[in-house]
Amino acid sequence: MTDRLEGLRAAVELSPDNAGLRLVLAEALEDEGLVPEALDHLGRLLDHGGLPDERLVATGHLALAHGRLQLAARCVDSARRAGVAEGVAPLQQALEAELSEGGVRRLAHDPLEEAAAGATTRVVGPEEHATFADVGGLEGVKEAIHRTIVLPFQRPDLYERYGRRAGGGVLLYGPPGCGKTLLARATAGECGLPFLNVRVEDVLDPWIGGSERNLHDAFTDARDRAPCVLFLDELDALAYARRKQGGSAGRSLVDQMLQELDAIGSDNRNVLVLGATNAPWDIDDALKRPGRFDRVVFVPPPDQPARERILSMQLADKPLEADLDVAALAGRAELFSGADLRHWVERAIDVAIDEALRGGGDVPVTREHFARTADQVRPTTLDWLGTARNYVEFANESGRFDDVLEFLGGNEAKRWRSRIPKRRRHPDGPE
Ligand SMILES: Nc1ncnc2c1ncn2[C@@H]1O[C@H](COP(=O)(O)OP(=O)(O)O)[C@@H](O)[C@H]1O
Ligand SMILES: [Mg+2]
Structure with missing residues (x-):
């Protein structure tokens, strides 16, 4: 067993982005009683969207049992956002009981989280960028972003000559895992600009005025780095904060957001703003006024050609059987998100890796591997x-x-x- 653990650890180190593999490692660690290490991996999967929805509640309980309250809280939020119904309420109650016992401050006592505290903004330099070519399908959405954001940035002269006001942000909405964050990153790539990723959830702070200050700091950071793309991800957290804190406290965070957006609109057109939400119905109408989020665009699940393209991208450079029929696979994946497709690919690859580990030499990924893992994936x-x-x-x-x-x-x-x-x-x- 330890051999297998060692092998898995090494494999994860070699391919850190393989979420399926990391999940297998986490499970193996948990089986061996190495729960803190397992939780580190599960936390990382959660951050990168690689933790399957059906694992969120179990992970939350495990985190709670080991005093990792912040991780447990993130599991609750993600489960709610993903629409998981079963078991979320009891988990949240257990978490709240734990929190009220130790006070909110205990939230900061998770060593792993403490290291990340203060990092409300993640910055990606232009060299690491995706571009629109890395986003499968979504031609209409790319076009809208191109017109509203890329073109005014690249050709300000045109807009001036015709007296057309440039600026204003684009708000992307749709089911999780369908490429909103990827599109935002790719927009920065299209413009060759740094990408500042601000998750509204990371801005939230239990102390009065803390969330507003964090948000202000994020925008200040963006102005300092201009020209850049500022991405306000998971805007649903604004509404969530308002409901949770009741009326005024959450309202002032929305007001802060409005102020910051208006300031960017007039002060500095070199901060290109994109936002994303899974819950557009929760978005304040005031955010959609001209100069703020001018365009609100639906990012749907990929259609057949887009699924083929996404699968092909994810299978590129992998050892595959010669006549693997990607179109047929895509045909079996109706309503799958891009993330679901990735999940399926990773599952299939895991099976191939398992076979290779068991001594089959180099095992190409086959139709059979996909067929055998089909029941482990569903359209989320x-x-x-x-x-x-x-x-x-x-x-x-x-x-x-x-x-x-x-x-x-x-x-x-x-x-x-x-x-x-x-x-x-x-x-x-x-x-
Ligand atoms: N249209 C797409 N083209 C290529 N990959 C995609 C697409 N949609 C999703 N993916 C894959 O799924 C992952 C999660 O997508 P993400 O952009 O985080 O979704 P969202 O922000 O809408 O929840 C991406 O990192 C990418 O690997
Ligand atoms: Mg996202």
Whole structure:
């Protein structure tokens, strides 16, 4: 067993981005009772979107049992955001009980988290960038970003000559794992600019005024680094904060965001702003006024050609059987997000690696490996589409979710209709 552990540790070190492999290592560590190390890996998977939704609650409990409260809290938030229903409430209660015992300050006592504290902004230099070519499909979304953000930056002269106001941000919304963050990073790549990634959740601070100050610091940082792309990710956390803190406290964070956006609009057009949210219905209308987020764009699950492209990108440079039929695989992956596709690829590769470890020499990835792991993956977009359908039915008076409506009326969504969960409550009712 220890041999296997050693092998897995080495393999993860060699391919740190292989989430499936890291998950296998975490499981093996947990089996051996090496829970803190397992939690380090699970935490990292959570950060990089590689922790399957169905593992969130279990991971939260494990973290809680080992005093890793911040990690447990992040599991609760992610589970809520991913629409996981089962077991989240009891986990949250257990976490809150633990927190009220030790006081909020205990949150900061997780050694791993402490190291990351203060880092509300992640910066990626232009050299590490993705470009639009790395994003499969989403041609309409790329076009909207190109017009609203890339072109005004590259050709300010044109906009001036025609007296057209440049600037304003683009807000991306849609199910998790479909490329919003990737698109934002790729926008920076298209412009050859540094990319500042601010997760609103990281801005949140339990102390009065702390969240507003963190947000202000993030924008100041962006102005100092201009020209750059500032990405405000997971804007849903704004609304979440408002609900949780009740009225005024959360409101002032929204106000701070409005102020900062307005300041960027007038002071400095060299900070290009993108935002993303899984919950557009929670976004304050004030954020969508001209000069703030001018365009609100739906980022749907990839269609067949996009899935083929994403699979091909993820399989590039891997040892594959000669006639692996990527189109057929894509055909079996309706409504899969890009992240789900990646998950499936990683699962299939894991099986090939296992075979190689067991002494099969170099084992190419085959159709068979995909077939054998097909039952381990499912389209995680279904939960989001269920929630979206609910909102669209109740709250589309202004037509602002027409794109979602069109998607729900499309053939793929129709084929999956019975699997898209129905929610009965009114969207503005209690959670
Ligand atoms: N359209 C896409 N093209 C290529 N890869 C994608 C696409 N959508 C998702 N992915 C893969 O899934 C991962 C997660 O996507 P991400 O951009 O974080 O989703 P979101 O921000 O919408 O939740 C990406 O890092 C990428 O590996
Ligand atoms: Mg994202």
